[in-house]
Amino acid sequence: MTRRETAHPRTVADLDSGQLPMVRAEKVRKHFGPLEVLKGVDLEVERGEVVCLIGPSGSGKSTFLRCINHLETVDGGRIWVDGQVVGYQRRGRKLLELGDREICRQRTEIGMVFQHFNLFPHMTVLQNLIEAPLRALREPRDEATARALALLEQVGLADKAGAYPRHLSGGQQQRVAIARALCMRPKLMLFDEPTSALDPELVGDVLTVMRELAESGMTMIVVTHEMGFAREVADRVVFFDAGQAVEVGPAQQVITDPRHARTKAFLAAVR
Amino acid sequence: MTGSTTRPEGRPAHDAGPSGPRREAGPAGEREHTDGMAADDLTVVSKRHPGRWVTAIALLLVAAATLRSVFTNPRFGWDVVNTYLRDVSIGRGLLVTLELTAICMAIGIILGVVLAVMRLSANPVVRSAAFLYVSFFRGTPVLVQLLFWYNLAALYPQLTFGIPGVSLDANQLITPILAALLGLGLNEAAYMSEIVRAGIQSVDHGQGEAAGALGLTKMQTMRRVILPQAMRVIIPPTGNETIGMLKTTALVSVLAVPDLLYSAQILYARNFQTIPLLIVASIWYLAVTTVLTIGQFYVERRFSRGNRTLPPTPVQQFRQLLRTHTPMATGRSTP
Ligand SMILES: Nc1ncnc2c1ncn2[C@@H]1O[C@H](COP(=O)(O)OP(=O)(O)O)[C@@H](O)[C@H]1O
Ligand SMILES: [Mg+2]
Numbered sequence: 379m380t381r382r383e384t385a386h387p388r389t390v391a392d393l394d395s396g397q398l399p400m401v402r403a404e405k406v407r408k409h410f411g412p413l414e415v416l417k418g419v420d421l422e423v424e425r426g427e428v429v430c431l432i433g434p435s436g437s438g439k440s441t442f443l444r445c446i447n448h449l450e451t452v453d454g455g456r457i458w459v460d461g462q463v464v465g466y467q468r469r470g471r472k473l474l475e476l477g478d479r480e481i482c483r484q485r486t487e488i489g490m491v492f493q494h495f496n497l498f499p500h501m502t503v504l505q506n507l508i509e510a511p512l513r514a515l516r517e518p519r520d521e522a523t524a525r526a527l528a529l530l531e532q533v534g535l536a537d538k539a540g541a542y543p544r545h546l547s548g549g550q551q552q553r554v555a556i557a558r559a560l561c562m563r564p565k566l567m568l569f570d571e572p573t574s575a576l577d578p579e580l581v582g583d584v585l586t587v588m589r590e591l592a593e594s595g596m597t598m599i600v601v602t603h604e605m606g607f608a609r610e611v612a613d614r615v616v617f618f619d620a621g622q623a624v625e626v627g628p629a630q631q632v633i634t635d636p637r638h639a640r641t642k643a644f645l646a647a648v649r
Numbered sequence: 650m651t652g653s654t655t656r657p658e659g660r661p662a663h664d665a666g667p668s669g670p671r672r673e674a675g676p677a678g679e680r681e682h683t684d685g686m687a688a689d690d691l692t693v694v695s696k697r698h699p700g701r702w703v704t705a706i707a708l709l710l711v712a713a714a715t716l717r718s719v720f721t722n723p724r725f726g727w728d729v730v731n732t733y734l735r736d737v738s739i740g741r742g743l744l745v746t747l748e749l750t751a752i753c754m755a756i757g758i759i760l761g762v763v764l765a766v767m768r769l770s771a772n773p774v775v776r777s778a779a780f781l782y783v784s785f786f787r788g789t790p791v792l793v794q795l796l797f798w799y800n801l802a803a804l805y806p807q808l809t810f811g812i813p814g815v816s817l818d819a820n821q822l823i824t825p826i827l828a829a830l831l832g833l834g835l836n837e838a839a840y841m842s843e844i845v846r847a848g849i850q851s852v853d854h855g856q857g858e859a860a861g862a863l864g865l866t867k868m869q870t871m872r873r874v875i876l877p878q879a880m881r882v883i884i885p886p887t888g889n890e891t892i893g894m895l896k897t898t899a900l901v902s903v904l905a906v907p908d909l910l911y912s913a914q915i916l917y918a919r920n921f922q923t924i925p926l927l928i929v930a931s932i933w934y935l936a937v938t939t940v941l942t943i944g945q946f947y948v949e950r951r952f953s954r955g956n957r958t959l960p961p962t963p964v965q966q967f968r969q970l971l972r973t974h975t976p977m978a979t980g981r982s983t984p
Pocket of ligand 2: 439440441570571
């Protein structure tokens, strides 16, 4: 721990300089019982960058993503988002896990989109969008509502504000979920296989929304099996295997001309 | 392969190569289209259920015989029942019963939610405390618990609550009604906590994660996201618990709390009209449970919002029954 801390002599002033990467993960380790899921993952994601995580099922992609917003606690290493250590606070030589309230504040700045949408079924689409702005950011209702309606317009669902999620198609639900995350005005968006649960003909609409979001300059980390999307939209691609970031490189290169044998084998299999 | 000869076609099963089924499908498909009329001309007749009519008539006969006996047997004392149905002390007893039910259920629900959240806590001490509470209260008869509370003074004559300067006379503090509230309410909390826990656990894990990822605190997540969804699972058994509680309050008559039953008992101890007064009490219990059952239906309906289909109201059910079961109905599918 101490060694790692001295390796990062950045001061608070440095942290605000905007020169820092948006996400910096250093030797992140995580295990569930005896199973070692992350074996020291290093990754930096620049501001405005789109990074796609690919790799076989069970390789730890979701776990890594969930560590970034502290849905999972890490067992070793550290993650910074916008210069702040996620989930912990330095007190002398120790890293103390933050309290519920402080962790929640960090999470308000990180949007997350799940494979199964996880919309709140008892709320309308509009209520889904404004719930967190009202409760977590304590925004006035009319402000949150105005932004929510604009976002729904942006994802092509302006007419669904009053609908319940169950009455929407999977593709529409996922676009609502993206709008819900964006309604918190996050600095960073995490996507965990956002199109994997969708019927093939609905994938396009969701990818279009994500592409537009990427063009608008949002920093995004996307776990995906959509190689076409990764090649076109991502700046860099990270290939995960057995809890390690085996290969990191420009999207085009990793997908069309992988260096590592394991990446080659995986890409050959998914094609 | 051995069974293949017994097939009706007399053709070995393994013989049917890839072309086998296709060969048959052609002519069979054609036959269907040429033999019958166009699909529009056919009348759809649903299956008849003669057995249902026989059972229904038999049950109606039994009901008629029972009713006849009830109204012709003079020992039921219907005139006495009629007089006491609106008796003031019965009315007051009914009020006490309703109050007890409401307050005990309120204690049960609030404490039940707390206990359920404790049961699901990450802290093993908190978890065990809730577990022990539930085990204790579910594991002993509520009548015994009532008597315990009533006789608390024998155990702790002076209640200090561990606060210096506080010393209350338990005999004065624990009135029969307070013993009743404590006994029934704390016992109910144990049952309610199990119901609430099942409800919370029925909510998809992703819901809590999504709420957490949006930055809602654990408390906000529970109150705004988890509990409202758990309601659909919690409400029906809670309705049953409320109806059960209404009847369980009759136990407090052993503490001489003047509830509905005890009020009836006081009256028949004087005039010996035991059966009619028990009928009076039963009629009131039945009336209130009926109202509660109707209320339960509409509350359940309200909490299934966001579902594709709402359960039909009795009026809707009755219309549906008429549509499908009238002897006059031709059974034709909707035009
Ligand atoms: N909460 C958990 N408890 C135990 N094992 C888990 C848990 N979450 C994930 N795992 C295991 O960790 C491994 C990596 O999972 P995951 O990160 O979901 O992989 P991926 O998203 O790449 O498919 C899998 O073997 C999975 O079974
Ligand atoms: Mg995954």
